[in-house]
Amino acid sequence: MDRREFLGGTAAFAGATALPGIARAQSTELSFFYPVAVGGPITKLIDNYAAGFEKDNPSVKLKPIYAGTYQETIVKALTAHKSGTPPVLSVLLSTDMFTLIDEEAIVPFDDFVKTDEDKKWLASFYPGFMENSQTGGKTWGIPFQRSTVVLYWNKDLFKEAGLDPEKPPKTWAEQVEFAQKLTKRDAAGNTTQWGIQIPSSGFPYWLFQGLSTQAGAILANAAGDKTDYANPGVVEALQYWVDLAQKYKVHPPGIVEWGTTPRDFFEKKVAMMWTTTGNLTNVRANAKFPFGVGVLPAGKKPGSPTGGGNFYLSKKATKAEQEAAFKFVRWITTPERAAQWSADTGYVGVTPAAYETEAMKKYVADFPQAIVARDQLSSAVAELSTHENQRVTKALNDGLQAALTGTKTPQKAMEEAQAEAERILKAYR
Amino acid sequence: MTNRATATIHGWLLLLPAMACLALFTHWPAVASFIESFHSTPKARRPARFIGLDNYQQMLADPIFWKALSNNLWFALGTIPTSIALALLMAVWVNDRIAGRTLVRMAYFTPTILPMIAVANIWLFFYTPQYGLLEQITGLFGARSTNWLGSQDTALYAITIVAIWKEAGFFMIFYLAALQAIPPSLGEAAAIEGASRWTFFRRIQFPLLMPTTLFVLINAVINAFRMVDHIVVMTRGGPDNATTLLLYYIYQVGFGFWDTAYAATLTCVLLALLALVAFVQYGWLERRTHYQ
């Protein structure tokens, strides 16, 4: 029997035995949409959290609803918002903030932060995560399943190439140098092993933001109404990426698929890969060789974007529902639970306090690579997010892919992307 | 005249349940889309207002729309004739008494049964550079590594092949049925006349298959404009829109950009295009098609 049915049954039973009128007045049902981005048993974990929360708060009935991928979840949530009853609480991409504000689908959390304790809680998150959660002096999202881009390397292949397996590249120049040593070709000139791989399918902007940040450029302003795609730093970063494949020939040519990149790494077809910290658990389970996880190599400076999902509160919900949802958000982001969630899923703990807990210390002792994500947060920047977010990032994505497949020069691709973004964003200033 | 009046009442009564559902879930939403295409996208602070042909002008100036349109025409050109020809070939083959035809028939039909979302992931593996199945096979012959989905020159072909694979076996079933329905006496008569097998096929079987061809053709045309599930998994329209098809773009505009009015505009254009093709086709073929 499904556990949720069982819980529903007990709740109904409890309701029937209590005084009906009072029970109805106090019980709040809370629908909660969440996406699954890292696969596996997340639906079970969320169900367990819901059950735990209901135990602590019998007056609230939490209804977690698995809503597909991030893209499907926002489609589901906004469709419900436009023509039905939206969920009270949802986990959506942090970059969807402006879209959700423009659709008037969410309310800021500030109204619920009343006590000093609440204020302390709000201030407890990593600033790198809050950049994507606040605008115009208000907090619209609370970090939950967050991630960042890190470098994974195969220690065996490092040894084979005569490199120190404990030392990942620290700079762009080292990254090229190491990758050259790690690239192998057969007699016919076919590459059998690539030095490095940065995925570029689907959402290349996210990984590219690592490069552009390292080149000292910032892709968009905090108000989300102006981009800077044609900045010389951005062009330089793109040129570096293109050169990895075209000039140095240490990176596969064309578009590298995000979904197959971890597998490329397991198959030893690539020695170093850039991908999300959300892959930690996956790599740990499937890599048959010792591997290292490190912060991304620095250009002019170190840097990486954050990513992942935030909690949002629906504007259409009643005050009581919003209050209850707020309670749940506070409950699930306590240091202990944030630490547990991080250990279970591989997502980054969202508060420094989470890394001070016993659970986290145990996890990190067992799996030291998990700490890298935290170390990188000091140099992390907000993920690219603007008004009309998907349209504006698509302009960048298209430009990046055009340059990587060789149909446009980096300079031209970025100028065109900037012109397109400018056209779209003009209306928002 | 009363006869015709009774027939009209009967006719519409029979149509009523289906028509009511169609009106509620197809016609009304389609009309609503058409109306929406002349309005601006409603935003919380800016309700929709009438803007005439602005959306259509925006569309004409949108390079991605033109790219999607041309991609879609190539995709249609690639899938329609190939899948129909293959379907016919498959049907002719399994209609003959070849070895293991039950299994062969089953093999041709499997794509119809497997969900596209899952199968697209499998095809992704086939196309993966270096260790993908295609690469493992071509590697045996010493061919150079190709990034099928990651290059603008090959990505559209790669997704076209998946579409052909998905629908040819489905169409085969219809051809097979039609072939089986051709009376054997026709074959005997043709043999007496001394017609070659090719002549028999061209002069007798193929014309008799015309109603099936019409049916399959309509379906193939429509599929060419609505098979996008595999694109979501395999390329998301990339690299640089090389595999963006119209419906995928509509989905992106409507549910990614939330520009519902512009999505409605694109939908109307797609519908007009399909209507044009389908009705020309239907009018032309129905005249050449004879029912028993």
Added chain:
Amino acid sequence: MSAAPHPAPAATRSDPYAPKGLALTLESTGAILLALIWVLPLAYAVWAAFHPAEYTTRFVLTAPLTLDNFTRAWAAAPFARYFLNTFILVTLILVFQIVLGTLAAYALARQDFWGRDVAFVLILAQLMIMPDALIVENYRTLAKLNLIDTIPAIALPYIASAFGIFLLRQTFKTVPKELDDAARVEGASPLQVLMRVYVPLAKPTYVAYGLVSVSYHWNNFLWPLLVTNSVESRPLTVGLQVFSSADQGIDWAVICAATLMTSAPLLVGFLLFQRQFVQSFMRAGIK
């Protein structure tokens, strides 16, 4: 050339154009080669599902067999309930499609009435309108009907099927007019004529259409995901989607296991009944 070709086998009539000897061998080879290509994704799914993850991309005959992938897939969602829901869903859709389709097709095929051609065009229009494009409007309608998160909500937009109506109309058109007239002379009402003459003759079309409809709705995904929220109403495909997670890259082993698991009833069904299916197609033929 001899008028009587080779002596026919006892049961079947001989087909003078059936390939023989070398031609048959060549044709069989071609057909089997094509079949091998066509079945490749399924074959791969079987390989990946029954072997540990490290063998998903390496085809070593000695690879150990495992059922782990199925265990993992089964544990990821309440699949037993999803199977039931999908079964209810496809049955519900098919029954309504057939009833509505039969009535409409009969009217279009054999009733001569005012507005028939317009009606036919209006119905055909649905063939071209992608349900995906109408999601927001249809969601709104169902929300007004208070049906969100129910199985009927998934079914409703599909129960009037232009494809089915078109198919049945073509079949009904092949029914000899004399049979229809004879029944009418005996005083049967149009509905009785339909039930006694047309429906029995179109049985193969129903079987064929059923196959198509069930395959399609068994695998439909986006719409069911949007209109349902609870385990009690969600179909299999929604459970399947848990495995195509975006962040982590593709785990082919578990995806393939889940795919096989969810499509197994269809595959087995087709394997068991394929003779009946194909014979159905044969007997009346779809034209």
